[in-house]
Amino acid sequence: MRETAGGILLLLGTVFILLSAVxxxxxxxxxxxxxxxxxxxxLGIGLVLAGTVLYWFDIAIAARAISIIVFLFLTAPxxxxxxxxxxxxxxxxLWKHTKIDELAEDLEKKREGEK
Amino acid sequence: MTIIEFSVNTAVVLIxxxxxxxxxxxxxxxxxxDRVVALDLxxxxxxxxxxxxxxxxxxxxxxxxxxxxxxxxFLGTVAFAFYLGKGKKP
Numbered sequence: 250m251r252e253t254a255g256g257i258l259l260l261l262g263t264v265f266i267l268l269s270a271v272x273x274x275x276x277x278x279x280x281x282x283x284x285x286x287x288x289x290x291x292l293g294i295g296l297v298l299a300g301t302v303l304y305w306f307d308i309a310i311a312a313r314a315i316s317i318i319v320f321l322f323l324t325a326p327x328x329x330x331x332x333x334x335x336x337x338x339x340x341x342x343l344w345k346h347t348k349i350d351e352l353a354e355d356l357e358k359k360r361e362g363e364k
Numbered sequence: 365m366t367i368i369e370f371s372v373n374t375a376v377v378l379i380x381x382x383x384x385x386x387x388x389x390x391x392x393x394x395x396x397x398d399r400v401v402a403l404d405l406x407x408x409x410x411x412x413x414x415x416x417x418x419x420x421x422x423x424x425x426x427x428x429x430x431x432x433x434x435x436x437x438f439l440g441t442v443a444f445a446f447y448l449g450k451g452k453k454p
Binding site: 253255256257259260264266267269270271273274279282283286290291293294297301304305309310313314316320321327328331332333338339 | 371375379383386395397401404408412427430437442448449
C-alpha cells in the first residue's frame, strides 16, 4: 500500500518533469521558458523525492530527501530571479506579444548611468 | 508487474526523454541565458534520476550525491548570472 502510493507520487513527479522539458522546448522566449521550467521541475522533483521517501520509509533517507526538497524550494526561485534579471539587462529580447515590461525604466536608468 | 515496478520503469523512460528534449534546447538555445537555464534543468533531472535509481537498484548511496548536485547547480547558476551581468561593458 505504502509502496503503491510512492509509485503513484513517482509517476506524477515524472509527468511534471516531462512537462517542464516540453515547456523549455516549446515556449517562445527565455522568460516564459524559465517560468515553465522553474515551477514544474521544482514540483516534479519534490514529488519524486516524496515518492522515494514513501518507498523506503526510513529516517535516514527521509532526512536526505527532505533536505534536498527544502534546498530546492529555497534556491529555485532565487536562481530564476537572478538569471532572469541578468539576462534582461544583458539584452535578451522579450516575446513580441509581451504586454507589461516594468523593468524598462530601470534599464533606461542603468544605460544612462553607464554613459 | 506491480505498480512500483511499472512506475519506476516509466519514470526512467520519461526522465530520459526529457533529458533528450532539454539537450536539444541546450544545443540550439539562442542566448547564453537559455543554455544556463537548460543546464539548471538538466541537473534537476539528474536529481530526479538519482532518486529513481535508488529505488530501482535498491541502494541509497547516491542520494547523498543528489544533495551535492543541488548545491552545485545553484552555485553554478549564480556564477553564470554574475558573469552575464558583468559581460558586455565596454
